Amino acid sequence: MPNLRGKSRRNFLTHCLTGAVALGASANFRGSAEVFSPGAQSRVVVARDPMLRGAGAAAGQERVDPRRMEALLDRAMLALFGGGHAAAASPESIVAAWRNIARPGDAVGLKVNTLGGKGISTNVELVAVVCERLQQAGVKAADIVVWDRDTEELERAGFHINIGGDRVQCYGTDRVDYEDYLSAWGSVGSCVSKILTRSSSVLINLPVLKDHDGAGVTIALKNMYGTIHNPNKYHPNGCDPYVADVNMLPEIRSRMKLVICDAITAMYEGGPGFKPEHSWKCNGLLVSQDPVALDSTGWQMIERKRAEMGLKTLEAEKRAPRYIATAADSEHRLGHSDPSRVVVVEA
Secondary structure, three states, X not given: OOOOOOXXXXXXXXXXXOOOOOOOOOOOOOOOOXXXXXXXXXXXXXXXXXXXXXXXXXXXXOOOOHHHHHHHHHHHHHHHHOOOOHHHOOHHXXXXXXXXXXXXXXXXXXXXXXXXXXXXXXXXXXXXHHHHHHXXXXXXXXXXXXXXXXXXXXXXXXXXXXXXXXXEEEEEHHHOOEOOOOEEEOOEEEOEEHHHHHHOOEEEEEOEOEEEOOOEEEOHHHHHHHHEOOHHHHOHHHHOOHHHHHHHOHHHHOOEEEEEEEEEEEEOOOOOXXXXXXXXXXXXXXXXXXXXXXXXXXXXXXXXXXXXXXXXXXXXXXXXXXXXXXXXXXXXXXXXXXXXXXXXXXX
């Protein structure tokens, strides 16, 4: 794999996350409010590395190998954007893949998921690689913000909280608050995080692959509940149609460019909180520009693991994630849930 590292990741983890970014007047808003055509197809890349945690994983080694994480994400991005075989890829092809997402002048928000604590949150090493690649694509470090709803939850998940300066930023909405106006679509009316509205022209969604006791699964679409002030209001009826409607809010839809789902450690039962006894080492990533297709693919991965463990289907448990189909319907058109419209690429 070509060497694109530049600054060491250790430097990133200990020093690079140093504060909050405000959008200047010259910020380039390039977010895409794409409407998925019924006749089109969406690509979901599923990339795995059984050795992602190193040779000692079976003996309890939990730490992700940074070099292997870097190679895994590069492989997934090249597969998504047709950049050729990762082993023969040039630094230029990797940068070109990322420039489909962000370019110089963009302010990029990385919406992680830290609700479940360190055991089942977006992996810090994964986020480090994303930040490196964005900078190599020309995005300034200070124009990248790693965020979630709560600063303490970020800290518990292993992130360094940093506000200010010229490095990558990391903090929660609790530090800046939500907008004071309601954004509405369909059945939802919510105030959206100022991190999204004022510090992000491009949104990259970094959820975790896991079960949810009420919604069935929580992956890409439901991770957007962490961008609004009143998510608890939208949990009845398995979160349907609320998850789909939240993703239709213009502040979210206009900025969403990419989903990178952390399936390094995944959960097939007992979520959304971390239950070690119901988790497995999937050692993978799911990457797509279609959050509906990605959620559909992730749902089936969880169902296969449930079957392997002798559990009923989510449908049989009356908690199938019906909001995924709602997100794909003619009213929302957030992506494709029909398997004939989804191309799953193993990388």
